[in-house]
Amino acid sequence: MDVKEAEKKAEELRSILEKYGHYYYVLDAPLVPDAEYDQKMQELIQLEETFPQLKSSHSPTVRIGGPPLDAFEKVRHDIPMMSLSNAFSEDDLRAFDRRIQQAVHDPVSYICELKIDGLAVALTYENGRFLRGATRGDGTTGEDITSNLKTVRSIPLHLREPVSIEVRGEVFMPKQSFARLNEAKENAGEMLFANPRNAAAGSLRQLDPKVAAERNLDVFLYAIADDKGRGLASHKEALSFMKELGLKTNPETKHCENIDEVIDYVNSWMEKRQDLHYETDGIVIKVNSLRQQQDLGYTAKSPRWATAYKFPAEEVVTTLEGITLSVGRTGVVTPTAQLRAVQVAGTTVRRASLHNEDLIREKDIKIGDQVVVKKAGDIIPEVVRVLTELRDGSEAEFVMPEECPACGSGLVRLEGEVALRCVNPQCPAQMQEALIHFVSRDAMNIDGLGEKVIQQLFRHHLVGGIDDLYKLDKEELLKLERMGEKSVNNLLEAIDASKENSLEKLIFGLGIRFVGAKAARTLAEHFETMDALRCASREDLLAIFEIGDKMADSIVSFFENQEAADLIDRLLALGLNMTYKGFGKTAGSTTSSLNGKTVVLTGTLENFSRKDAKETIEMLGGKVTGSVSKNTDIIVAGKEAGSKLTKAQELGVEIWEEAQFIEEANGS
Numbered sequence: 001m002d003v004k005e006a007e008k009k010a011e012e013l014r015s016i017l018e019k020y021g022h023y024y025y026v027l028d029a030p031l032v033p034d035a036e037y038d039q040k041m042q043e044l045i046q047l048e049e050t051f052p053q054l055k056s057s058h059s060p061t062v063r064i065g066g067p068p069l070d071a072f073e074k075v076r077h078d079i080p081m082m083s084l085s086n087a088f089s090e091d092d093l094r095a096f097d098r099r100i101q102q103a104v105h106d107p108v109s110y111i112c113e114l115k116i117d118g119l120a121v122a123l124t125y126e127n128g129r130f131l132r133g134a135t136r137g138d139g140t141t142g143e144d145i146t147s148n149l150k151t152v153r154s155i156p157l158h159l160r161e162p163v164s165i166e167v168r169g170e171v172f173m174p175k176q177s178f179a180r181l182n183e184a185k186e187n188a189g190e191m192l193f194a195n196p197r198n199a200a201a202g203s204l205r206q207l208d209p210k211v212a213a214e215r216n217l218d219v220f221l222y223a224i225a226d227d228k229g230r231g232l233a234s235h236k237e238a239l240s241f242m243k244e245l246g247l248k249t250n251p252e253t254k255h256c257e258n259i260d261e262v263i264d265y266v267n268s269w270m271e272k273r274q275d276l277h278y279e280t281d282g283i284v285i286k287v288n289s290l291r292q293q294q295d296l297g298y299t300a301k302s303p304r305w306a307t308a309y310k311f312p313a314e315e316v317v318t319t320l321e322g323i324t325l326s327v328g329r330t331g332v333v334t335p336t337a338q339l340r341a342v343q344v345a346g347t348t349v350r351r352a353s354l355h356n357e358d359l360i361r362e363k364d365i366k367i368g369d370q371v372v373v374k375k376a377g378d379i380i381p382e383v384v385r386v387l388t389e390l391r392d393g394s395e396a397e398f399v400m401p402e403e404c405p406a407c408g409s410g411l412v413r414l415e416g417e418v419a420l421r422c423v424n425p426q427c428p429a430q431m432q433e434a435l436i437h438f439v440s441r442d443a444m445n446i447d448g449l450g451e452k453v454i455q456q457l458f459r460h461h462l463v464g465g466i467d468d469l470y471k472l473d474k475e476e477l478l479k480l481e482r483m484g485e486k487s488v489n490n491l492l493e494a495i496d497a498s499k500e501n502s503l504e505k506l507i508f509g510l511g512i513r514f515v516g517a518k519a520a521r522t523l524a525e526h527f528e529t530m531d532a533l534r535c536a537s538r539e540d541l542l543a544i545f546e547i548g549d550k551m552a553d554s555i556v557s558f559f560e561n562q563e564a565a566d567l568i569d570r571l572l573a574l575g576l577n578m579t580y581k582g583f584g585k586t587a588g589s590t591t592s593s594l595n596g597k598t599v600v601l602t603g604t605l606e607n608f609s610r611k612d613a614k615e616t617i618e619m620l621g622g623k624v625t626g627s628v629s630k631n632t633d634i635i636v637a638g639k640e641a642g643s644k645l646t647k648a649q650e651l652g653v654e655i656w657e658e659a660q661f662i663e664e665a666n667g668s
């Protein structure tokens with residue numbers, strides 16, 4: 001065979017394989033037996049081996065995985081990848097509908113989709129060719145995982161029309177593939193993945209695409225990033241258009257004329273979801289009309305035209321075997337329940353935070369108790385209550401120690417706080433947590449430096465404080481377990497690269513009390529240099545709209561502290577950038593969604609006193625009032641919320657659970 005013939009043959013095989021692949025992986029309706037597909041694929045692989053000039057980044061042979069990478073490139077999302085507001089009950093759904101009806105005056109209909117529990121991805125096609133695929137990352141910047149995504153057989157390498165388009169969806173691992181993968185891992189004595197979602201995420205973050213290729217990942221696409229201005233009138237049309245292009249969309253999607261139909265749809269999946277071959281953790285409800293979507297717009301984090309209903313948490317009973325203590329970044333000592341391992345909503349739960357001593361007393365928790373456990377929002381394990389009737393007298397009372405479990409200095413309870421704190425600034429546990437915070441995504445975002453590695457660095461006394469990170473020695477790192485030449489090089493490069501971060505990342509990373517990621521950005525935008533911020537007086541700070549008394553005091557006292565001042569000098573000497581680079585407006589930089597809002601607090605908040613919650617809201621530009629009226633914008637409802645909540649529901653006021661409030665307060 002000469003090159004010309006080979007080229008013709010390769011073309012032929014590619015077009016056949018793409019067609020077979022589309023029917024098999026996208027439409028779930030195979031045209032030919034598997035063996036025939038495999039045989040054609042082998043033929044093409046052979047041909048490309050013999051005539052390497054035929055190799056192409058868009059040949060179906062890339063499905064078996066291209067060459068490994070050193071690291072993932074960063075990708076900026078011009079259109080931010082946002083998240084969704086949550087609904088947990090029928091009432092929440094009705095409140096969502098009321099908010100929509102108030103803002104939109106013509107009839108509204110909804111599209112309901114399964115909320116796929118996987119990893120969000122953005123796929124870019126140029127003239128119909130798959131150009132790039134990226135993770136969500138922080139919503140503004142993700143990672144380029146194109147070579148891994150090319151191994152996902154249901155992601156077409158070519159669309160059926162030569163359009164340039166960015167689509168978004170969820171990559172997931174089917175339940176059965178997950179079970180098989182964990183079985184193989186168990187046999188090999190390797191660590192298991194906790195759930196299919198982690199398995200999918202872990203597979204897509206492998207630098208070797210061959211590993212991803214073996215993981216049997218799948219995708220459902222649910223949005224066109226820039227659907228407005230394409231002549232489409234509705235989300236339903238956008239989904240059909242994607243399908244026409246050869247993209248895989250979820251077949252269970254339903255068009256509902258009103259909220260009652262939405263609620264019926266939600267209820268119909270409550271049990272049925274267990275029968276699906278992939279995991280779904282809820283239902284996403286989207287306003288169908290794109291014009292109405294545009295009118296409704298977005299909050300800082302999510303579209304107002306959509307919400308995610310989360311299926312109720314599953315409750316299980318297990319034994320509380322012990323209570324351990326951990327020391328956080330700010331010295332707070334938190335008790336954690338050690339539980340007999342139990343499956344809850346798809347993952348194994350072994351521990352749950354008990355938050356503080358008061359809560360242990362309040363819930364009357366003893367060591368050895370049978371307890372009811374659930375996962376809040378299907379994510380965070382929580383001890384709901386004790387089954388006291390099952391006690392046999394062997395249960396032991398928990399006594400909170402008087403000394404810090406990490407450094408032994410006396411614990412104190414600050415006025416108005418439930419927490420016990422270690423106030424020793426040299427406490428090694430606090431330093432370790434401070435470092436974990438410093439490298440985290442919204443702070444310095446140092447890849448390859450997770451919690452485990454930091455713990456390892458501490459254990460081997462390679463770091464004590466933040467500045468030590470920038471003095472790490474390659475030879476010392478190479479001596480550590482599981483640290484090869486390549487990972488050490490990558491790590492040192494990532495640490496070095498972080499020196500160039502814009503100022504807001506460093507400000508947030510320093511962990512100044514009450515200064516969240518959003519406030520850090522505001523401070524950086526306003527003062528532009530660390531020096532200017534350091535010299536700012538309380539009044540200078542208060543002159544900024546978003547900064548309240550509490551934060552201003554905290555910032556001033558942080559910089560007054562000689563140790564902090566020395567740390568900043570050392571970081572400067574190590575070459576860290578201390579100026580604001582001005583990345584322009586992004587999803588993360590918009591002001592708080594509490595800004596200018598009238599807020600009512602009701603019920604018991606677990607993590608805030610009323611006073612703290614009020615100050616936090618004010619700090620973010622909101623106003624707190626005592627009673628619910630038609631002027632109320634948001635109600636933050638804690639445990640045992642009563643008549644105020646009912647009234648807010650009647651009036652269609654936006655309802656936040658404590659978790660959402662915490663997220664906002666943290667500026668995430």
Ligand code: IVH
Nearest residue numbers: 082083084113114115116120170222284303
């Ligand atoms: S729409 C503007 N539809 O849920 C946000 N999201 O918090 C558009 N997800 O990160 C998201 N299934 O990864 C949408 N049918 C679906 C979804 C879905 C899963 C994920 C998505 C997003 C998260 C929302």
